[in-house]
Amino acid sequence: MNTEAIIDLLYKIADDQLIIGHRNSEWTGLGPILEEDIAFSSMAQDKIGQSLVLYRMLNDLGESDPDTIAFMRNADQFHCCQFVELPIGEFDFSIIRQFLFDTSEIIRFEMLSSSAYEPLALASKKFKGEIKYHIMHANIFMKQLGNATEESVKRLQDALETAMPYALGIFETSEYEDAMMDEGIFAGEATLRNKWTERIEEVISNTALKLPDIGNIEPKTGGRYGKHTAHLQPLLDEMAEVLRIDPGADW
Amino acid sequence: MYGGGNLFEPMSKDALKEEDPVKLSEFEARIERGEKIEPADWMPQMYRRQLIRMIEQHAHSEIIGALPEGTWITRAPGFKRKLALMAKVQDEVGHAQLLYSAAETLGKSREAMINDLINGKSKYSNVFNYPAFTWADCCFISWLVDAGAIVNQMANAKGSYGPYCRALARITIEEAFHLKYGHHCVIHLATGTPTQRKMMQEAINRWWKPMLQFFGPPDRISAHTEVLMKWKVKMLSNDGCRQQWLDMYVPKIWELGLTLPDDKLRQNPDTGKWEYTEPDWDEFKKVINGDGPCNKERLAVRRTAEERGRWVREALRKPKSEYVVPLA
Ligand SMILES: [Fe+2]
Ligand SMILES: [Fe+2]
Numbered sequence: 044m045n046t047e048a049i050i051d052l053l054y055k056i057a058d059d060q061l062i063i064g065h066r067n068s069e070w071t072g073l074g075p076i077l078e079e080d081i082a083f084s085s086m087a088q089d090k091i092g093q094s095l096v097l098y099r100m101l102n103d104l105g106e107s108d109p110d111t112i113a114f115m116r117n118a119d120q121f122h123c124c125q126f127v128e129l130p131i132g133e134f135d136f137s138i139i140r141q142f143l144f145d146t147s148e149i150i151r152f153e154m155l156s157s158s159a160y161e162p163l164a165l166a167s168k169k170f171k172g173e174i175k176y177h178i179m180h181a182n183i184f185m186k187q188l189g190n191a192t193e194e195s196v197k198r199l200q201d202a203l204e205t206a207m208p209y210a211l212g213i214f215e216t217s218e219y220e221d222a223m224m225d226e227g228i229f230a231g232e233a234t235l236r237n238k239w240t241e242r243i244e245e246v247i248s249n250t251a252l253k254l255p256d257i258g259n260i261e262p263k264t265g266g267r268y269g270k271h272t273a274h275l276q277p278l279l280d281e282m283a284e285v286l287r288i289d290p291g292a293d294w
Numbered sequence: 295m296y297g298g299g300n301l302f303e304p305m306s307k308d309a310l311k312e313e314d315p316v317k318l319s320e321f322e323a324r325i326e327r328g329e330k331i332e333p334a335d336w337m338p339q340m341y342r343r344q345l346i347r348m349i350e351q352h353a354h355s356e357i358i359g360a361l362p363e364g365t366w367i368t369r370a371p372g373f374k375r376k377l378a379l380m381a382k383v384q385d386e387v388g389h390a391q392l393l394y395s396a397a398e399t400l401g402k403s404r405e406a407m408i409n410d411l412i413n414g415k416s417k418y419s420n421v422f423n424y425p426a427f428t429w430a431d432c433c434f435i436s437w438l439v440d441a442g443a444i445v446n447q448m449a450n451a452k453g454s455y456g457p458y459c460r461a462l463a464r465i466t467i468e469e470a471f472h473l474k475y476g477h478h479c480v481i482h483l484a485t486g487t488p489t490q491r492k493m494m495q496e497a498i499n500r501w502w503k504p505m506l507q508f509f510g511p512p513d514r515i516s517a518h519t520e521v522l523m524k525w526k527v528k529m530l531s532n533d534g535c536r537q538q539w540l541d542m543y544v545p546k547i548w549e550l551g552l553t554l555p556d557d558k559l560r561q562n563p564d565t566g567k568w569e570y571t572e573p574d575w576d577e578f579k580k581v582i583n584g585d586g587p588c589n590k591e592r593l594a595v596r597r598t599a600e601e602r603g604r605w606v607r608e609a610l611r612k613p614k615s616e617y618v619v620p621l622a
Contacts, residue, residue, distance in 0.1 A: 065368060068367050068368065068380055069367075069368065071360065071364045071367060071380070071383050071384065071387070072357070072360045072361050072364040072383070072387070072595070072599070073595070073598075073599045073602075074599065074603065075599070075602065075603020075604075075606035075607060076603065076606065076607060076610075077357070077387055077390055077391045077394075078391070079603075079606075080360075080384070080387045081384055081387055081388055081391070084380055084381075084383070084384040084387070085384065087380060088377060088380050088381060088384070091373070091376065091377060091380070092377060095373050095377075109373055110372045110373060113373065114371075114372065133602060134602070134603060134606050187609065187610060188606070188609050188610075191608075191609035191610070192605070192608055192609050194605050194608075194609070195605060195606070195608075195609035198605065278368075281368050281369055282368060282369065284369045285366075285369050285370065285371040285429045286371040286372065288429075288489060288493075289486075289487050289489045289490060291487070292486050292487045292489070292490055293482060293486060294371035294372055294375060294429075294479075294482060294483075294486075294490075
């Protein structure tokens with residue numbers, strides 16, 4: 044099997060999970076209601092836990108141990124999409140991001156559940172079960188806030204428009220798309236993007252929101268190849284702050 | 295988490311004058327027999343007010359307590375610590391949720407309680423007005439401040455108000471995990487590299503006095519709480535809590551090769567009681583009344599969170615549904 048392609052795929056998914064998890068955890072203590080502090084923390088724990096599983100898989104393929112790859116790389120070595128690294132902003136942005144990103148994520152894991160790469164197929168089946176609840180959370184909030192007050196609808200609409208170019212960056216293709224399809228590892232970003240568009244259209248059609256004209260938006264790409272916004276490096280510095288005090292130590 | 299040192303409303307001699315003496319003695323007899331008081335049961339006004347005040351302070355302490363540790367979630371060293379700390383702080387917010395519900399059964403809404411927190415009317419545990427400078431401070435809190443909270447909460451779980459006791463039963467189980475996690479973190483620092491050991495010792499030096507103060511002023515200068523003890527609102531005196539904590543944790547701290555910054559600290563071999571240098575109680579009063587190193591920052595964070603989240607709460611409110619007091 045094409046190990047290089049698998050490593051590339053695992054890195055981008057693991058990095059996405061780690062960084063979105065890190066961002067979601069920033070709501071702890073600051074949520075609009077206590078129940079949302081708890082919800083965002085739960086989702087963050089799931090996602091960071093999933094990234095750990097994927098980093099372990101990478102370790103099995105000859106990469107460094109999870110703590111080293113997660114905490115010690117620089118921004119240009121990260122393969123996450125730019126969408127996940129953006130700051131949490133206000134709750135409107137965070138909930139829109141949760142909706143757009145998690146929808147792509149659950150479809151990705153649905154697709155990967157039948158991957159020819161057995162360890163990833165097994166993990167994806169498990170992740171799917173966890174992310175199901177994240178989707179329920181996102182969809183409930185989209186429906187509630189997207190139909191409630193004038194302010195909530197406007198906020199969500201603005202956030203949707205800000206988020207969309209970055210959301211489309213999730214589907215930036217890798218150089219291994221064909222190889223992965225040929226070997227049955229992953230059915231590819233283009234398929235994922237089509238399924239995603241259908242699902243978000245359906246949820247948004249039950250709100251007072253308008254879906255931006257996706258076909259005419261230039262996606263914010265580069266993340267998959269190590270090109271990031273200015274927000275990622277400070278996040279990574281913060282993440283490694285304690286470890287770097289004494290990198291050889293056992294914390 | 296919450297220590298002793300609950301601030302109760304001062305009670306005058308005629309606080310109970312208005313109460314029906316027959317009902318009052320029935321109520322006291324029930325408590326005496328070890329029965330739990332439930333939300334719909336008759337209770338003296340003073341019992342209700344003091345309980346609201348105490349449970350509310352406890353709930354506030356959980357959410358404010360989530361702040362100093364919460365700032366270390368994004369910096370926790372490695373996956374294991376990061377995941378554990380996230381779960382721990384999430385538990386603390388969950389405790390607040392449970393406790394606000396318990397207090398709501400007595401007739402004050404969560405919104406009103408949070409408003410009183412923000413406007414400074416109601417208090418929270420003084421210990422959270424001190425900063426967590428380093429990762430080691432965060433570990434100190436997880437182990438030893440939580441340990442202090444457990445002493446108090448285990449005692450209060452045997453109190454007289456049903457909903458509060460049931461909330462505490464669940465909370466103390468989770469706190470036991472926090473303690474284990476915190477202890478594990480401290481062991482790693484205390485037995486680690488010279489840099490780690492130094493970090494841990496400095497954190498202990500910083501937290502020693504606030505930790506002693508955590509349990510509240512000594513009994514001899516505290517307000518009289520005999521009635522509250524009789525009603526099983528307050529279960530253990532401040533000094534009682536403090537002694538229990540010293541008894542359980544000073545030896546464990548010493549065992550790790552760490553020192554405590556108090557020359558007078560020793561267990562009196564005759565009485566079994568711990569002796570220590572009395573912390574500055576005037577300073578304690580100053581800090582609890584708003585003039586500590588982090589009071590303004592802590593409340594500002596909470597206030598900003600409330601303001602930024604207002605539109606969400608308004609959008610979630612269903613105009614036709616009515617407020618229902620939870621039964622807990
Ligand atoms: Fe707690
Ligand atoms: Fe705790």
